[in-house]
Amino acid sequence: xxxxxxxxxxxxxxxxxxxxxxxxxxxxxxxxxxxxxxxxxxxxxxxxxxxxxxxxxxxxxxxxxxxxxxxxxxxxxxxxxxxxxxxxxxxxxxxxxxxxxxxxxxxxxxxxxxxxxxxxxxxxxxxxxxxxxxxxxxxxxxxxxxxxxxxxxxxxxxxxxxxxxxxxxxxxxxxxxxxxxxxxxxxxxxxxxxxxxxxxxxxxxxxxxxxxxxxxxxxxxxxxxxxxxxxxxxxxxxxxxxxxxxxxxxxxxxxxxx
Amino acid sequence: xxxxxxxxxxxxxxxxxxxxxxxxxxxxxxxxxxxxxxxxxxxxxxxxxxxxxxxxxxxxxxxxxxxxxxxxxxxxxxxxxxxxxxxxxxxxxxxxxxxxxxxxxxxxxxxxxxxxxxxxxxxxxxxxxxxxxxxxxxxxxxxxxxxxxxxxxxxxxxxxxxxxxxxxxxxxxxxxxxxxxxxxxxxxxxxxxxxxxxxxxxxxxxxxxxxxxxxxxxxxxxxxxxxxxxxxxxxxxxxxxxxxxxxxxxxxxxxxxxxxxxxxxxxxxxxxxxxxxxxxxxxxx
Numbered sequence: 001x002x003x004x005x006x007x008x009x010x011x012x013x014x015x016x017x018x019x020x021x022x023x024x025x026x027x028x029x030x031x032x033x034x035x036x037x038x039x040x041x042x043x044x045x046x047x048x049x050x051x052x053x054x055x056x057x058x059x060x061x062x063x064x065x066x067x068x069x070x071x072x073x074x075x076x077x078x079x080x081x082x083x084x085x086x087x088x089x090x091x092x093x094x095x096x097x098x099x100x101x102x103x104x105x106x107x108x109x110x111x112x113x114x115x116x117x118x119x120x121x122x123x124x125x126x127x128x129x130x131x132x133x134x135x136x137x138x139x140x141x142x143x144x145x146x147x148x149x150x151x152x153x154x155x156x157x158x159x160x161x162x163x164x165x166x167x168x169x170x171x172x173x174x175x176x177x178x179x180x181x182x183x184x185x186x187x188x189x190x191x192x193x194x195x196x197x198x199x200x201x202x203x204x205x206x207x208x209x210x211x212x213x214x215x216x217x218x219x220x221x222x223x224x225x226x227x228x229x230x231x232x233x234x235x236x237x238x239x240x241x242x243x244x245x246x247x248x249x250x251x252x253x254x255x256x257x258x
Numbered sequence: 259x260x261x262x263x264x265x266x267x268x269x270x271x272x273x274x275x276x277x278x279x280x281x282x283x284x285x286x287x288x289x290x291x292x293x294x295x296x297x298x299x300x301x302x303x304x305x306x307x308x309x310x311x312x313x314x315x316x317x318x319x320x321x322x323x324x325x326x327x328x329x330x331x332x333x334x335x336x337x338x339x340x341x342x343x344x345x346x347x348x349x350x351x352x353x354x355x356x357x358x359x360x361x362x363x364x365x366x367x368x369x370x371x372x373x374x375x376x377x378x379x380x381x382x383x384x385x386x387x388x389x390x391x392x393x394x395x396x397x398x399x400x401x402x403x404x405x406x407x408x409x410x411x412x413x414x415x416x417x418x419x420x421x422x423x424x425x426x427x428x429x430x431x432x433x434x435x436x437x438x439x440x441x442x443x444x445x446x447x448x449x450x451x452x453x454x455x456x457x458x459x460x461x462x463x464x465x466x467x468x469x470x471x472x473x474x475x476x477x478x479x480x481x482x483x484x485x486x487x488x489x490x491x492x493x494x495x496x497x498x499x500x501x502x503x504x505x506x507x508x509x510x511x512x513x514x515x516x517x518x519x520x521x522x523x524x525x526x527x528x529x530x531x532x533x534x535x536x537x538x539x540x541x542x543x
Contacts, residue, residue, distance in 0.1 A: 005379045008542040025383045033379035039372035041265065043272035052268075056261035056380040100376075110379075 001110055001143055005033055017108065029058060032101035036112040036143075038093075042086035046077055046096050049085055050103055057104040064103075071099035075129060091122025098129060109133060110141045115149050127153060147249040151175075157248065161256050175245045181224060183214040184239040185231065192234035199227055211239055259390040262377065266364060266394025275360040276398060283406035286348075290341065291413045338420045339510050345410045346428040346509040349403060350501045354436045357402065358443065358460065361395045363453035365444050370451075374543045384539045392444065392531075399436055403429050428508040431500065431520060438495045438523045439464065441530035448538045464497055466490060471498035495523040 002008040004015060004022055020027035040049045050068040059067065072081045075095035080088065088096065094114060101109055114130070115123040123146070130153045134140055144150050150157060151171055158168035167174060184207060193200055196216075203213030218224035228238065246254075270276045368374060368391050377387050407429045415421045442463055446456040469475070470491040476484045499519035507514045 002375070002543070005375075007375055007378045009540065025381050025386075027381075028379060029381040031379070033375070035372055035375035035379070037372045038376055039370060040376075041269060041272075043268065052261060052265055053376065053380070055264065056377070056382060058381055 001112055001141065004141075005031065005110060029104070030107040032057075032104060032106035032109045034094075034097045034101040034109075034111045034114055036116065038097050040085050040093070040096065040100075042084060045082045045084055046072060046088070046092075047081045049096060050099055053100045054103040059104055067103055068099075071102055074102075075099045076125060089122075091118045091125070094118050094122065094126060095129075098126060102133070106138065108139045108141060112143045113145070114142065115144065115146055123149065147247070147252055151248040159252055159255050167255050171248060172245075174251050175248055176243050179217055179219055180244040181216045181218065182240075182242050182244045183216050184211055184241075185214065186210060186235075186237045186239075187212050188214065188231060188236055189234045192230055192236065195230055195234075196227055215244065216241070259382070259386045259393070261380075262382070262387055262390025263394045263397070266391050267398065269364065269367075270361065270394065270398045273360065276402075279356055279360060279402055280405065283402060283409070286345065286406060287409035287413055290410060291417070294341075294417065332420075334418045335420050335422075338414045338418050338422055341414050342411065342422060342425045342428075343506060343509040345407060346425065346432070346505050347501070349407055349428075349432050350435065350505050353403070353406070354432065354439060357399045357436055358439060358457070361399065361440070362443050362457045362460070364395055365391060365447035366451055366453035366456055369448065369543065371543065378543065385535055388444075388448070388535060388538045392440070395440065396433075396437065400433055403432055403436075407432070422511040424508050424511045428505050431505055431508060434520065434524060434527075435495070435497065435500055438527035438530075439497070441527040441534065445530045445534040445537070448534050448541065463494065467494040467496065468498045470494065471496060492522070493526065495526050496520075497523070 003010055004017060005028060006022055006025065010022075015022045017027040018030055041052075044052065047068050050071065051064045054064045054067060055061075068081075069078075072078050075098055077092060077095055077099065080092060085093065085096065094116075098111070098114060101111070111130075115126050118126065127149055130140060130142070134153065134155075140153065142150060142154055154171060156168065156170055157174055159166050182203060188196075188200065199217045201215040201217070203215050205213055207213055216224060216227055218227055224241075228241070231238065365388075368377065368387075378384065382390075408426070411422070411425050439460060442460040443456045446459045447453065450456070467490075470487045476487050479487060496519040500523060504514055504517070504520055
């Protein structure tokens with residue numbers, strides 16, 4: 001993240017942002033950044049902070065005020081706009097940081113732990129803003145250890161272990177367990193269970209009376225359907241079949257602990 | 259760059275010590291304006307009173323000193339020069355130190371985690387960021403120097419009718435030497451990120467530069483210490499020489515014999531600033 005923003009220099013290799021090398025300061029003209037543990041000058045008000053950093057981001061003078069008003073409303077800080085930031089809570093500081101990062105209407109928004117240390121309500125407010133931005137077409141580059149937040153906001157995820165990329169893909173790709181399906185159905189007779197052998201396993205949790213939870217293992221869709229045929233032939237009524245997903249957190253722990 | 263300059267100015271204004279220095283400057287020239295009463299008739303000194311007391315200089319009715327107490331020189335001019343010399347000396351020897359304490363932490367604080375990231379993520383070159391910071395410091399210190407010394411010059415000139423424009427050059431010299439001293443603060447700050455260390459190193463360097471400038475010191479030393487002292491004197495900022503020769507000459511309104519000490523000091527400052535910018539450009543945060 002810091003490499004892309006020119007805060008840290010690469011020891012080798014290179015990268016570009018919007019076709020400009022990362023060492024070129026103009027590459028950051030369409031980028032917004034919210035650093036982890038950011039510190040705004042505590043003698044400024046929220047409004048002054050946004051105007052000042054917008055000036056540094058190259059926003060025209062006549063645009064700064066209007067944009068500050070707009071973003072303060074968007075992150076729900078209008079009432080605190082003229083208070084010194086030293087009086088802000090952690091959640092308010094994070095939202096102000098988010099507004100600061102959005103001042104120059106960035107096409108790429110780089111966020112380092114945006115919800116770190118924020119209470120659940122503040123976290124939800126931040127997430128709502130991020131989802132809105134994502135839906136408006138901005139690219140969010142989000143770094144967080146709060147994986148449930150990432151799961152809800154991001155479309156693609158990369159996992160780094162000791163500075164090296166170990167897995168990446170869409171959230172769906174990473175959280176879908178290969179060849180395992182969750183089955184809700186009436187109890188499976190002994191004969192069908194014997195026939196399916198290791199491909200049928202008991203599932204977790206309770207179901208309403210008359211239904212059971214199972215896990216079906218199949219190498220592909222054709223085999224899955226053959227298993228289902230066996231069950232239906234044994235008189236089993238199927239309520240639902242869906243690919244088994246794990247949480248991103250479980251997946252992350254699994255990957256980094258290998 | 260303007261954004262960084264504005265941030266620096268606001269930061270300095272938020273520091274009470276800078277406002278305090280402006281108050282001190284006001285007290286200095288205000289006291290001079292109120293306490294010094296000079297009666298001048300037709301361009302001739304008729305009487306002087308300081309805090310309501312007449313000094314030893316007695317002036318006769320025709321405006322001529324009774325016993326030529328100023329060695330025959332114009333007493334008005336002597337008073338102006340004395341006052342301006344005191345203020346120039348104070349601004350140099352004390353003012354630079356106070357300004358150093360007031361602004362010394364600014365470069366290091368800019369490099370704090372969470373603050374430097376915000377600055378460097380903007381479409382600004384690193385030299386622009388550091389340059390903007392230094393420009394902000396320079397603007398405030400220049401305002402302070404012009405306010406103190408300029409007002410003293412104006413008050414003295416208006417009260418006496420004696421205008422000593424060379425004194426104004428002393429403001430430039432004070433500012434130039436502040437910039438030289440601040441180059442050390444900047445270099446140590448960008449290298450270490452520590453404001454206390456930057457101040458300690460700078461004050462230590464100043465102390466050494468004063469010691470090696472002691473008259474006759476090399477003659478009292480054996481080799482190789484003599485060469486060491488001479489080399490240090492040649493390389494380090496010549497704070498004592500500029501403060502002891504250049505500034506007093508300007509305050510007295512006499513030609514400066516040699517600008518070598520100032521030029522050598524500026525050379526040191528340029529090298530230190532170049533090193534500071536190079537370190538800052540390559541630093542990872």
